[in-house]
Amino acid sequence: MNMLANLAVGLLESSSIAKGIEAADAMCKMASVKLAKTATIARGKYLILITGPVGEVESSLRAGKEMLGKALVDEVLIRNVATQVVESLDKRRPVDHLGAVGIVETKEAIATVLAADAAAKAASVHVLEVKMVVGGGKGYFTVCGEVGDVRTAVAAAVRALRADQIVSHVVIPQADPQLVGSIGK
Numbered sequence: 090m091n092m093l094a095n096l097a098v099g100l101l102e103s104s105s106i107a108k109g110i111e112a113a114d115a116m117c118k119m120a121s122v123k124l125a126k127t128a129t130i131a132r133g134k135y136l137i138l139i140t141g142p143v144g145e146v147e148s149s150l151r152a153g154k155e156m157l158g159k160a161l162v163d164e165v166l167i168r169n170v171a172t173q174v175v176e177s178l179d180k181r182r183p184v185d186h187l188g189a190v191g192i193v194e195t196k197e198a199i200a201t202v203l204a205a206d207a208a209a210k211a212a213s214v215h216v217l218e219v220k221m222v223v224g225g226g227k228g229y230f231t232v233c234g235e236v237g238d239v240r241t242a243v244a245a246a247v248r249a250l251r252a253d254q255i256v257s258h259v260v261i262p263q264a265d266p267q268l269v270g271s272i273g274k
Contacts, residue, residue: 097146098125098170098206100199101137101153102162109135112156119152120145126178128198131226134162136198138221140175143168165199171209173216174202177230181218181272187264189236190272191243194229194256201228204246211245212238217272227256231272236262 099122103109106129117124122141130136139149146166154161167174176182193208195201198221205219214232221228232242240260247258261268 095142096140096170096175097143098165098167098175098202099139099146099150099153100163100165100202101150101157102130102164102197102199103135103137103157103160104133104162105157105160106133106135108157108160109137112153112160113137115156116149116153120149122146122149125175126221128222130198130222134226136222138178138202140170163197163199165203167203167206171206171216173209174205174219177205177216177219178202179219179221182216184215184217184233184269187233187266187269187272189234189239190261190264190268191232191239191246191259192229192261193243193246193258194227195250195254196227196256197254198222198226198228200250200254201230204249205230207249208232208242208246212241214238214242233264236260 122139125140126138128136214234217231219230
C-alpha cells in the first residue's frame with residue numbers, strides 16, 4: 090500500500106456546466122492545486138478533479154463549493170490518496186499477468202475514485218485503471234493480483250460506498266490470459 094503523503098484529491102460535481110467551469114477557475118485561483126481533470130458527464134453535469142497538498146486542496150474545494158452554491162451535486166476529499174489511484178486515472182497501468190481480477194462499477198464518477206482508493210489501501214493489488222466517466226455517467230475500476238488480495242480490495246471498495254452508488258462488482262479468481270489484451274495493457 091503506497092500512499093502519497095500529504096497529497097490529496099478533491100472532486101466536485103456540478104449540475105451546471107457553466108457554473109462548473111466558473112468553479113474550476115475559482116478553485117485554481119484560490120490555492121496551489123493541479124486541475125487534473127474536468128469533464129462534462131451524463132445528464133449535463135460537470136466534474137472537477139484537483140490534486141495537491143491537503144491544505145491547498147481543502148481551500149480550493151471550499152472556493153469551488155462556494156462558487157457552485159445550489160449547483161453542487163456531490164463532493165469528496167481523499168487525503169493521502171493511494172499512489173496507484175492517481176497514476177491510473179483514466180489510463181491503464183500495464184501488467185503482464187493478471188491472476189485474479191476485480192471490477193467495481195459505480196453510478197457516478199466520484200464514487201469510482203473513492204472506491205478505488207479504498208481498494209488500493211486495503212490490499213496488495215495492482216490498480217489497472219480508474220475510469221471515471223463512461224456511458225451514462227457511470228465509472229469503474231479494475232484491480233488484479235492474488236485472489237485473496239483482490240477479494241479484500243473489492244470488499245473494501247464496496248464498504249466505502251453506499252449501496253445505491255454501486256452498479257456491480259465482481260471478482261474473477263483466475264482470469265483468462267486473453268483478458269490481458271483488453272484490461273491489462
